[in-house]
Amino acid sequence: MNLKDKSILITGGTGSLGKALTKHILTTYPDVRRLVIFSRDEQKQFQMGQEFSSKVYPQIRYFIGDVRDKERLVRAFSGVDYVIHAAAMKHVHIAEYNPDECIKTNVGGAQNVVDACLETKVERIVALSTDKACAPINLYGATKLTSDKLFVAANNIRGNNPIKFSVVRYGNVMGSNGSVIPFFMKMKKNGVLPITNPNMTRFNISLEGGVEMVMHALEHAWGGEIFIPKIPSYKITDVAEAIAPECKQEIIGIRPGEKIHEEMITSSDSFYTYDLGKYYTILPATHRWKLDAYKEHFGAKLVKNGFSYNSGENTEWETVDTLKELIKTHVIID
Template sequence: MNQSNQTSRTDNGKGLNEQSGILVTGGTGSFGRAFVKEVLRLYPNIRRLVVFSRDELKQFEMAQEFSLNQYPGLRYFLGDVRDRDRLRRALNKIDVVVHAAALKQVPAGEYNPIEFVRTNVIGAENVIQGCLDTDVKQVIALSTDKAAAPVNLYGATKLCSDKLFIAANNFAGRDLSFSVVRYGNVMGSRGSVIPFFLRKSQEGCLPITDPTMTRFNISLQEGVEMVLWALAHAWGGEIFVPKIPSYRILDVAQAICPTCRYEIVGIRAGEKIHEEMITTSDSYTTVDLGQYFAILPTQGRYTLEDYCAKTGAVPVKPGFSYNSGTNDRFLTVAELRSLIREHLDPTFAVEP
């Protein structure tokens, strides 16, 4: 999925350049940190790059790696997407927003539902209103596979957030677009299964929720590249979905600790056995862009036919779905081990 650096800017004027003003909500999270790192690599003299988050310690730690002295356009801005006034202040001189702030732990959402609503739904609306009231020209919001046919509170809040961002295109009233990027489990992100298994393997036992469970897999770098691509190519109103491999939970366990004992503990509240990113109901407005799918809005600035004519996209077949359990590409045990070494621990090795 590697993209050329040129994909961050296209001839239509979309995307990023040295004169961009960017705000990243959740900027100290796993994605935010990786995105900021890549933007600074591409554009070290970028005019303005605001890291917006509520964690002062993470901002302090991040500033040790990306200092204001080295990157004059970089700003660390304490705030919460729940606070519309603070967010509005952070949007000063910003023309591109990448919205990555969210509460995302599934069990926590089942136990604390209103907190997830306040951050993931009300926070999304605050971002939208702030962008409408300022000079922002483009917004990309991060979503999750759990937003497709959700069965948990986290997924339901992210589906609601997706709907809010897509609908915002209908009343922007100017040169402002909102699009969504939806992808699966990010390898190595905080709270994800692979780092958890790596820690538990030291105890000689891995807890398996369900032996048939599958998940999509994407690296942080691939997620960053996808957002840069979306910034350069989005029309507004799309939900972009990457074509990525799946893995079986038992293959992850085998890759990490083949000698460990496995304990079947049952799925957690709100979990699925398999994840979806495109449902059969979505198929009627979904197109294939080659490297990505795009779920198009049912109403808005353009038709599916116009989108396909101008982008070369091809509509998927009616009834198509994109499911981690029926995916046509699964990572092998050897590939999983290689990815762990590449993205998580260069010294990782399985004892013979």
């Protein structure tokens, strides 16, 4: 991918994936013209500015703003070529308690990003989704599913604008802020790790894998795809064993809005789901390009009717030993 003289903006750019994307872009594409970190938390921007200083990286800019503020987004998107939309409220239990706030950010904010992109000269946008958007049972998942629909449908209202909207959907990002592995590592000093349900499973992807997938969508999307990685699952009890085998595992019960197993593709999605090799993609029911041309270009193969992809029935699994190695390699605890 050639990003020479391109301008990129990341909403929610101070989050775990935003920082990983920033490091990747600045390292891999040093001739990028501008990289804008857009977020609402000035303290996180200040801290990130210590790590990615504009003196060392003259391409970087820090832009305070909220995706709820469309006017601010339009201002921020001026002169931007590519947008990566990572801003969201993502904690399930907080969204359940503050539903209106979650809707304002995850749904209203998504629509604002779409509108701001259409009103400026943005060429491509990739929006981050979650496995919780697939057959959602909690508000967070429902808002992210709505967000996915907004970004996919935006390709239908762009008129003659050549912009391309796409989505990437994946599971738990290993070591990201608020995720289970950093939580367990901080809790192990107490001698007890809380387990919601011993049968619980989750998909697992590294920050590097998430970054790679975003960059793939940014380069290869034709518009309207939801990209899904082929990644392993883990059992929550194996994560606890890998981190602190000496700790007691205390069963505390499943929390509101949680699933035992997460899904990324339902059987209802199978009619529009294609195997691309490294990824699956759910194609939009209506699109502005030729399906046969898409299939030929990517070697895309339609999955079997009724195919589904969930963490409990996955064919690839992390073990206690592989989790130990991944944690050593990918997880940094402050």
